[in-house]
Amino acid sequence: MERDASTPDHADIVIVGTGHGGAQAAIALRQQGHEGSILMIGRDDAPPYERPPLSKEYLAGDKGFERIMIRPEKFWADKNVDLKLGSGVSAIDWIAHTVTLSDGSKIGYRKLIWSGGGDPRRLGCPGASLKGVFYVRDKRDADAMMAALDAGARRAVVIGGGYIGLEAAAVLRKLGCEVTLVEMLDRVLARVAGEDLSRFYEEEHRRQGVDVRLSTGVEEILGEDGKVTGVKLDSGETVDCDMVVVGIGIVPAVAPLIAAGAAGSNGVDVDFCCRTTLDDIYAIGDCAAHANPYANNAVIRLESVQNAHDMANTVAKAIMGDKQPYHALPWFWSNQYDLKLQTAGLSLDYDETVLRGDPATRKFTVVYLKEGKPIAFDCVGTMKDYVQGRKMLEAGVEAVDRDLLADPEVPLKELL
Numbered sequence: 001m002e003r004d005a006s007t008p009d010h011a012d013i014v015i016v017g018t019g020h021g022g023a024q025a026a027i028a029l030r031q032q033g034h035e036g037s038i039l040m041i042g043r044d045d046a047p048p049y050e051r052p053p054l055s056k057e058y059l060a061g062d063k064g065f066e067r068i069m070i071r072p073e074k075f076w077a078d079k080n081v082d083l084k085l086g087s088g089v090s091a092i093d094w095i096a097h098t099v100t101l102s103d104g105s106k107i108g109y110r111k112l113i114w115s116g117g118g119d120p121r122r123l124g125c126p127g128a129s130l131k132g133v134f135y136v137r138d139k140r141d142a143d144a145m146m147a148a149l150d151a152g153a154r155r156a157v158v159i160g161g162g163y164i165g166l167e168a169a170a171v172l173r174k175l176g177c178e179v180t181l182v183e184m185l186d187r188v189l190a191r192v193a194g195e196d197l198s199r200f201y202e203e204e205h206r207r208q209g210v211d212v213r214l215s216t217g218v219e220e221i222l223g224e225d226g227k228v229t230g231v232k233l234d235s236g237e238t239v240d241c242d243m244v245v246v247g248i249g250i251v252p253a254v255a256p257l258i259a260a261g262a263a264g265s266n267g268v269d270v271d272f273c274c275r276t277t278l279d280d281i282y283a284i285g286d287c288a289a290h291a292n293p294y295a296n297n298a299v300i301r302l303e304s305v306q307n308a309h310d311m312a313n314t315v316a317k318a319i320m321g322d323k324q325p326y327h328a329l330p331w332f333w334s335n336q337y338d339l340k341l342q343t344a345g346l347s348l349d350y351d352e353t354v355l356r357g358d359p360a361t362r363k364f365t366v367v368y369l370k371e372g373k374p375i376a377f378d379c380v381g382t383m384k385d386y387v388q389g390r391k392m393l394e395a396g397v398e399a400v401d402r403d404l405l406a407d408p409e410v411p412l413k414e415l416l
């Protein structure tokens with residue numbers, strides 16, 4: 001079927017960001033029957049690709065770029081989705097309905113979808129810009145790390161014990177590096193998981209040979225001839241290394257939206273169908289602050305493929321006239337060593353946890369409860385619990401018997 005193509009200065013729908021949200025928005029618009037022109041603009045040089053493998057299989061060298069592309073390159077041309085890669089949007093005029101690119105050119109739109117994700121939070125200490133300090137956000141970051149490993153880097157300090165830091169540490173160990181992991185708080189994954197899961201992963205990383213340092217800050221990155229040689233910790237100790245990997249979170253990439261007048265403090269605010277406060281501008285994915293029904297309608301940002309994907313579908317429908325509130329169950333995964341973690345729901349304001357199974361067996365589930373009601377599941381190697389836990393959350397199950405919940409022999413579906 002013939003579809004409109006964008007012109008150099010206008011597209012019916014402009015999508016900013018070629019990551020998970022942006023790519024899925026274009027896919028979903030075509031699936032929904034949108035015939036108008038679609039232009040995706042992204043700072044990244046590469047066609048849309050998956051980000052999770054950058055700290056997992058891609059970094060480990062187990063998957064090449066072709067295998068992490070969201071769609072084969074040809075797909076976009078076949079669907080008449082225009083890509084403008086290696087190009088940043090620096091300003092938005094929401095009254096004139098135009099975006100300005102970093103080269104000063106302007107492109108008009110009827111609807112704008114912003115899926116800018118976030119930029120890695122940078123280290124603020126001396127030495128942070130030395131050669132050998134890496135972040136893990138896009139393909140270029142992962143490629144630079146892989147080049148350093150190929151060039152012989154073997155001693156790494158990973159700063160940050162969140163999922164990305166832990167996954168990078170696991171890959172670096174697999175590649176034979178000495179790894180020290182430095183976490184400022186008193187446990188890893190402190191912002192996203194309960195203590196059972198944190199202690200399990202700390203133990204696992206130590207067992208795999210990672211030197212895990214908790215309640216430890218970084219004072220300075222040390223270097224010689226512009227290159228990293230070590231990390232000075234706040235204890236005064238120096239850890240020698242030839243590479244530093246930083247995973248300390250992201251800063252939502254929304255500056256042009258906020259400068260244009262969109263409301264937002266942590267990211268950009270969106271309503272039930274992902275509209276910003278500016279006419280005809282939607283925002284999705286990591287940068288979109290929304291009231292989430294699985295967090296008691298607290299306004300939060302979620303950094304997950306699920307959220308980017310499902311928000312993209314919500315926006316595509318809304319643009320096609322089917323305004324349905326965003327109401328998708330949050331889920332997430334993390335691969336470290338041979339361990340597969342799958343999470344469902346949001347544990348943000350739990351008041352109790354129940355452990356199903358014994359972490360020593362490396363197969364167990366942490367159930368998070370709020371006033372006796374399950375609100376989230378962290379499942380390590382327990383696929384059945386994950387599938388059935390999702391069903392429980394979607395069904396909105398009320399208080400359950402804790403003894404039955406704690407018994408891994410009792411399938412969760414029996415508690416539905």
Ligand code: FAD
Binds near residue numbers: 016115118
């Ligand atoms: P992104 O996918 O980050 O895409 C944003 C794009 O917008 C980027 O390409 C950026 O360059 C571009 N951009 C930003 N500003 C501009 C601008 N002004 N002009 C033009 N382009 C712009 N999630 C999971 O669910 N499971 C995982 O296991 C997992 N692992 C991860 C591992 C890593 C290393 C990383 C980095 C993320 C991981 N995530 C994981 C998170 C997941 O990848 C993100 O939540 C998801 O990519 C968000 O999609 P997005 O479209 O909001 O942003």
